Amino acid sequence: MSEDVDRHAMKMAKKKAARDKIMATKTDEKGLxxxxxxxxxxxxxxxxNMIFRHIAHKRKCAVVQFIKGGMSTGERDLILEHFTDLCAFHTMGEGFTWETQDKTRDTEMAQAAWAKAKELIRDxxxxxxxxxxxxxxLRYDYLDIQEVIAFLRDEKPPMTHVVLTGRNAHADLIEAADLVTEMELIKHPFRSGIKAQIGVEF
Structure with a gap:
């Protein structure tokens, strides 16, 4: 048993030394x-979660919701009730596209949301x-993907982080991004007839 403990300690010490060496080379900072x-x-x-981390560190941040309508969500209500001094929150959409069924109106709302987003990012x-x-x-061409990428490349302040969410991210956006995470669906209760629930989905 003692031999196993010693061997494990030596293995972890080597891992820590290798990790510390790698971390010592990571010194740059930039807005992602x-x-x-x-x-x-x-x-x-x-x-x-990253927005709430910024709030916890007393760092100003902002949210622009492109598609979701004015329904109450936990994040939105918490920010609007307690943190408007640190986080500007703008719900610019009128619901998902299959609910509105009006491409012209959806495009107008998306363009207005993008204008607000650019204003907030420039700040x-x-x-x-x-x-x-x-x-x-972007998927439904309410916005021009190349305009969005060019703005993030040329006008985003160097230390500002911008987070873009939603399914089917454009390949050019993925290429331009610094950090990309794909959420893989393995199992979801919706398929078993379970509706969206408070505190889980909203």
Whole structure:
């Protein structure tokens, strides 16, 4: 038993030394373009976690919701009730595209949301800006993907993080991003007839 403990300690010490050596080379900082995509649940949830981290560190941030309508969600209500001094929150959509069924109106709303997003990103006092469900707007061509990429490349302040969420992220956006996570769907209660539930989905 003692031999196993000693061998494990030596193995972990080697891992720590290797890890410390790698970490010593990571010294740069920059504002990241972060993409959360995929069919699995958790894209917006993970993004809001980063927003709440910024709030906890007293760092200004902002949220623009592109598709979701004005329904109450836990994140939105918490921010609007307690943290408007640190986080600007703009719900610019009127619901998912299959609910509105009006491409002209959806395009107008997405363009208005993008205008607000650019304004918030240009404001260097915002350390992070979350563009929730923008990938859906890009998928349906409500916005020009090349314009979005060019803006993030040329006009985003160097230390501002921008998070873009939604399924089917455009390949060019994935290429341009610094950090991309794909949420993989393995199992979901919706398939078993379970509806969206408070505190889990919203």
């Amino acid at each position: 373009v972060i993409v959360h995509t995929g069919k699995g649940k958790g894209k917006s949830s993970a993004a809001f 260097e006092s915002n350390h992070m800006v979350l563009l929730d469900e923008i990938n859906i707007a």
